[in-house]
Amino acid sequence: xxxxxxxxxxxxxxxxxxxxxxxxxxxxxxxxxxxxxxxxxxxxxxxxxxxxxxxxxxxxxxxxxxxxxxxxxxxxxxxxxxxxxxxxxxxxxxxxxxxxxxxxxxxxxxxxxxxxxxxxxxxxxxxxxxxxxx
Amino acid sequence: xxxxxxxxxxxxxxxxxxxxxxxxxxxxxxxxxxxxxxxxxxxxxxxxxxxxxxxxxxxxxxxxxxxxxxxxxxxxxxxxxxxxxxxxxxxxxxxxxxxxxxxxxxxxxxxxxxxxxxxxxxxxxxxxxxxxxxxxxxxxxxxxxxxxxxxxx
Numbered sequence: 001x002x003x004x005x006x007x008x009x010x011x012x013x014x015x016x017x018x019x020x021x022x023x024x025x026x027x028x029x030x031x032x033x034x035x036x037x038x039x040x041x042x043x044x045x046x047x048x049x050x051x052x053x054x055x056x057x058x059x060x061x062x063x064x065x066x067x068x069x070x071x072x073x074x075x076x077x078x079x080x081x082x083x084x085x086x087x088x089x090x091x092x093x094x095x096x097x098x099x100x101x102x103x104x105x106x107x108x109x110x111x112x113x114x115x116x117x118x119x120x121x122x123x124x125x126x127x128x129x130x131x132x133x134x
Numbered sequence: 135x136x137x138x139x140x141x142x143x144x145x146x147x148x149x150x151x152x153x154x155x156x157x158x159x160x161x162x163x164x165x166x167x168x169x170x171x172x173x174x175x176x177x178x179x180x181x182x183x184x185x186x187x188x189x190x191x192x193x194x195x196x197x198x199x200x201x202x203x204x205x206x207x208x209x210x211x212x213x214x215x216x217x218x219x220x221x222x223x224x225x226x227x228x229x230x231x232x233x234x235x236x237x238x239x240x241x242x243x244x245x246x247x248x249x250x251x252x253x254x255x256x257x258x259x260x261x262x263x264x265x266x267x268x269x270x271x272x273x274x275x276x277x278x279x280x281x282x283x284x285x286x287x
Binding site for chain 1: 149150151152153155156159160162163166167169170171172173174175176177178213214215235236237238252254275276278
């Protein structure tokens with residue numbers, strides 16, 4: 001089995017960090033919130049981020065990069081929604097709290113999503129060059 | 135072609151991500167990031183939009199934590215709860231809430247009797263209660279957090 005590219009390793013690392021931050025937020029803060037499904041959503045995010053990391057490392061197809069990209073972007077959107085009056089699952093939050101976890105989560109999510117975009121661009125470039133007529 | 139095969143360095147991805155997919159991924163990522171940062175900045179220190187008291191706070195309701203020897207009751211805000219949940223005070227007594235959570239909370243009454251600023255970890259808010267009766271209050275950010283003050287003569 002060939003090894004994955006460095007970019008994919010970084011994406012997997014970022015995705016695992018996303019999951020760990022949400023697991024920490026669940027344990028330290030949000031498991032106390034009496035809002036149905038909110039705590040489970042944090043755990044689900046951590047599981048999804050872990051699965052995304054495994055997929056991007058083990059599946060060679062280009063679309064595998066879309067999995068951590070989707071997890072990171074959906075998490076960013078959920079973060080944003082939680083800071084609006086709409087909330088997430090009926091729960092809303094203010095600003096950058098809990099601090100510093102909220103800001104750290106956002107930074108890791110955006111960095112992971114950005115790495116996925118870079119990976120798509122690089123893999124497209126490499127693939128086109130490989131099949132270009134000489 | 136010289137017949138030599140290059141060593142398998144990094145595994146090439148299979149297939150080619152299309153231009154549309156790549157561009158869409160970039161745009162969605164930028165939009166999601168901007169939305170998240172904008173929402174966080176916009177909500178930081180924002181006053182509540184629902185249940186905000188229309189009337190200004192009564193000037194005599196605000197007080198320091200310690201005032202003229204009146205009994206002071208402490209209420210902790212911890213684990214998304216007011217503790218104790220129900221408090222009984224004599225008229226003229228003070229009550230102080232302290233946020234022990236690492237998320238922002240506040241203290242509101244629907245009738246506008248009092249309304250705190252956003253309380254970060256370690257912040258306190260005090261009022262003196264003068265009118266006999268029952269005061270229902272809540273955190274306007276997390277409206278499932280509710281408590282009651284019963285003021286007796």
